[in-house]
Amino acid sequence: MKRLTILAAVMVLCVGAWGVFASGGDSQTPSSQVGPDGKKLDEVGYNPSAAAQLAESTRIMLGERTLKDYHKKIHQNGNNCQLCHSGEAPTAPPDDANCIRCHGTPQQMAKVTAKLERNPHNAPHYGTYVPCTTCHKEHQPSKVLCADCHSFTFENFKK
Amino acid sequence: MLKAAGIAAGSVLFSQMTVTESKASTLKSDYWDREFDVIVAGSGFAGCAAAIAARREGASTLVIEKMPVFGGNSAINGGAMAVAGSPLQKEKGIEDSVELMMADMLKGGRGTNHVDLLRVVCAGTAEAFEMTKEFGVKWKDVLLQFGGHSVQRTCQTVNFTGGDITIPLMEGGIKLGAIYKNRCKLEKILTDDSGVITGVLVRENYDFPNEESGVLRRYKINRGFVACTGGFGNDIPFRMMQNPTLDDTVGCTNHSGATSESFHALLAVNAAPVNTASFQLGPWASPDESGFGYAPQFNQQAAFPYGIMVDIRDGKRFVNENADRKTRADAQLKHCKDETGKIYYPVAFCSEPGTVKSPTVKYALKEGVAWKFDSLEELAAHFGIPLEPLKAQVKRFKSFVAKGKDEEFGKPIFDFDRSMYLDKPPYYAMRAWPKVHFCQGGVNINTKAEVIHMQSRQAIPKLFAAGEITGGTHGESRLGSCAIAETLVMGTIAGKNAALNKARSRKGE
Numbered sequence: 001m002k003r004l005t006i007l008a009a010v011m012v013l014c015v016g017a018w019g020v021f022a023s024g025g026d027s028q029t030p031s032s033q034v035g036p037d038g039k040k041l042d043e044v045g046y047n048p049s050a051a052a053q054l055a056e057s058t059r060i061m062l063g064e065r066t067l068k069d070y071h072k073k074i075h076q077n078g079n080n081c082q083l084c085h086s087g088e089a090p091t092a093p094p095d096d097a098n099c100i101r102c103h104g105t106p107q108q109m110a111k112v113t114a115k116l117e118r119n120p121h122n123a124p125h126y127g128t129y130v131p132c133t134t135c136h137k138e139h140q141p142s143k144v145l146c147a148d149c150h151s152f153t154f155e156n157f158k159k
Numbered sequence: 160m161l162k163a164a165g166i167a168a169g170s171v172l173f174s175q176m177t178v179t180e181s182k183a184s185t186l187k188s189d190y191w192d193r194e195f196d197v198i199v200a201g202s203g204f205a206g207c208a209a210a211i212a213a214r215r216e217g218a219s220t221l222v223i224e225k226m227p228v229f230g231g232n233s234a235i236n237g238g239a240m241a242v243a244g245s246p247l248q249k250e251k252g253i254e255d256s257v258e259l260m261m262a263d264m265l266k267g268g269r270g271t272n273h274v275d276l277l278r279v280v281c282a283g284t285a286e287a288f289e290m291t292k293e294f295g296v297k298w299k300d301v302l303l304q305f306g307g308h309s310v311q312r313t314c315q316t317v318n319f320t321g322g323d324i325t326i327p328l329m330e331g332g333i334k335l336g337a338i339y340k341n342r343c344k345l346e347k348i349l350t351d352d353s354g355v356i357t358g359v360l361v362r363e364n365y366d367f368p369n370e371e372s373g374v375l376r377r378y379k380i381n382r383g384f385v386a387c388t389g390g391f392g393n394d395i396p397f398r399m400m401q402n403p404t405l406d407d408t409v410g411c412t413n414h415s416g417a418t419s420e421s422f423h424a425l426l427a428v429n430a431a432p433v434n435t436a437s438f439q440l441g442p443w444a445s446p447d448e449s450g451f452g453y454a455p456q457f458n459q460q461a462a463f464p465y466g467i468m469v470d471i472r473d474g475k476r477f478v479n480e481n482a483d484r485k486t487r488a489d490a491q492l493k494h495c496k497d498e499t500g501k502i503y504y505p506v507a508f509c510s511e512p513g514t515v516k517s518p519t520v521k522y523a524l525k526e527g528v529a530w531k532f533d534s535l536e537e538l539a540a541h542f543g544i545p546l547e548p549l550k551a552q553v554k555r556f557k558s559f560v561a562k563g564k565d566e567e568f569g570k571p572i573f574d575f576d577r578s579m580y581l582d583k584p585p586y587y588a589m590r591a592w593p594k595v596h597f598c599q600g601g602v603n604i605n606t607k608a609e610v611i612h613m614q615s616r617q618a619i620p621k622l623f624a625a626g627e628i629t630g631g632t633h634g635e636s637r638l639g640s641c642a643i644a645e646t647l648v649m650g651t652i653a654g655k656n657a658a659l660n661k662a663r664s665r666k667g668e
Contacts (some may be wrong), residue, residue, distance in 0.1 A: 066493070091364075093366055124318040150450075150452065
């Protein structure tokens with residue numbers, strides 16, 4: 001029950017931060033907006049104070065999450081859950097749409113790795129339909145799906 | 160709603176209330192999150208075929224898949240399909256028939272097959288094969304003859320994998336209007352007070368295998384639920400409940416999602432179980448790689464037919480290396496363990512000419528699954544096999560090849576392949592150990608793919624199943640390349656009948 005309560009708090013905080021921005025109706029001048037706690041939102045509607053609370057609640061709920069060095073800068077050292085998880089409670093893998101914004105579509109990624117002996121982004125078993133987070137994990141060691149059956153490895157794959 | 164929530168942000172009391180409310184609405188029996196005519200669980204061969212068939216009958220169709228990736232075990236399958244009376248057979252003048260395919264499968268199944276289902280499957284293969292081509296599946300222009308088949312009737316996809324089939328069929332289904340939803344797990348089949356199926360409870364945003372991830376949702380079903388959820392070969396505790404010898408020392412060629420929850424959900428609505436303790440083991444797998452890997456092709460096409468497999472403790476053979484799957488796997492499990500349960504993985508090896516039919520040996524060598532040795536001494540030292548008995552065994556086998564007759568275990572020696580048999584170094588070797596490959600058992604269905612109630616022995620209204628989750632078609636032991644045949648034929652029948660179930664489900668209301 002305690003976990004549920006915290007989960008709910010997290011969800012409401014998420015919806016809250018997102019809700020104010022969405023209902024503000026004027027996304028052109030977000031700098032003038034204030035969050036539910038009376039503090040200002042930044043350019044992308046991100047409320048550092050609310051987000052920090054959210055991150056703290058999440059840490060209490062799920063325990064300390066590991067973070068990957070190469071993403072620390074963009075999610076403010078783990079304080080911006082929304083960046084990947086959108087308005088949802090960060091209890092489920094995020095939608096690919098949030099990865100695609102920076103990394104390109106699966107089709108584009110397949111072209112990037114097209115010269116490898118085995119193209120992980122266009123495998124004969126799954127084509128380009130593998131969700132990013134199947135292999136690439138932020139909060140646990142990354143592991144390629146191929147490794148369930150095959151022992152070949154990818155040199156540039158970040159663990 | 161968003162605004163209201165925004166104002167209340169931070170209020171723990173308020174959030175507690177919302178949780179209580181939403182939890183209550185989720186469990187209320189008249190509340191539905193979504194509604195479809197047909198819901199298919201599983202996105203392998205059977206599920207893809209069912210979705211296409213249901214859409215063609217005009218039913219709104221949702222396919223749910225618990226894993227992040229679509230395709231289930233079918234996506235990692237070898238892409239070989241047995242077809243009785245294919246255009247390729249006609250072109251090559253090979254005479255085949257539904258009856259002949261049935262006879263082969265009955266022999267493999269040791270006579271315990273459900274013959275009515277077997278007939279429907281064999282009779283439907285030619286049409287199912289044409290359906291795959293209609294959706295753009297590309298087949299090689301060759302026919303193969305797998306173990307237990309009396310003629311060449313197996314077709315092979317261009318990349319040797321089931322993904323060549325699941326990807327185009329999924330795209331085809333989506334084009335026809337089916338919705339595919341991943342990370343959505345079947346939790347429970349919901350019924351009303353009179354026991355009639357009303358919908359399913361699912362877990363959205365499921366993060367396999369975390370059973371606490373995601374959220375529960377109720378989906379209403381108007382016409383039919385089609386279970387195409389595959390086998391449970393990778394569910395070790397459940398597998399051991401059925402057969403305690405299949406513990407975690409026995410590997411599995413299946414994908415990690417081949418677990419038994421959907422089977423439990425079907426039993427909970429009184430589906431009749433068939434043959435649940437019967438697991439097919441693949442004797443050609445390797446303990447040096449996980450899953451299916453490369454070993455099966457090397458062993459099946461090189462070491463087993465043209466070389467020998469020996470017990471590392473005495474350097475002697477212990478089974479006909481080319482017997483059927485069940486005979487070989489049973490022998491490995493019996494001979495290569497001591498009283499304490501310690502396993503001594505047997506070693507299979509052949510000479511270089513024996514490897515010409517095995518295109519994957521180069522990968523197996525590269526990835527440490529196979530080894531190359533320049534002498535028997537080297538081979539014996541590497542695996543710790545006593546040298547003199549091993550030399551004697553090789554000498555005996557060579558004499559059998561010269562005579563054209565295996566006097567020890569009766570393995571067929573083909574005169575036309577004589578140059579490929581075990582002879583001179585270098586030797587190619589790998590360790591062979593059976594892995595769980597296929598669930599012979601599952602739920603009982605009739606020829607309309609309706610699931611049978613275990614007490615009334617009548618079809619359970621609105622409940623259909625197809626593929627590896629069903630049992631009976633293959634009896635005790637399935638022949639290679641008959642799984643795609645079965646799943647595509649029965650999946651199509653299940654999807655079509657679920658969609659056509661409109662009249663009856665209305666009458667039931």
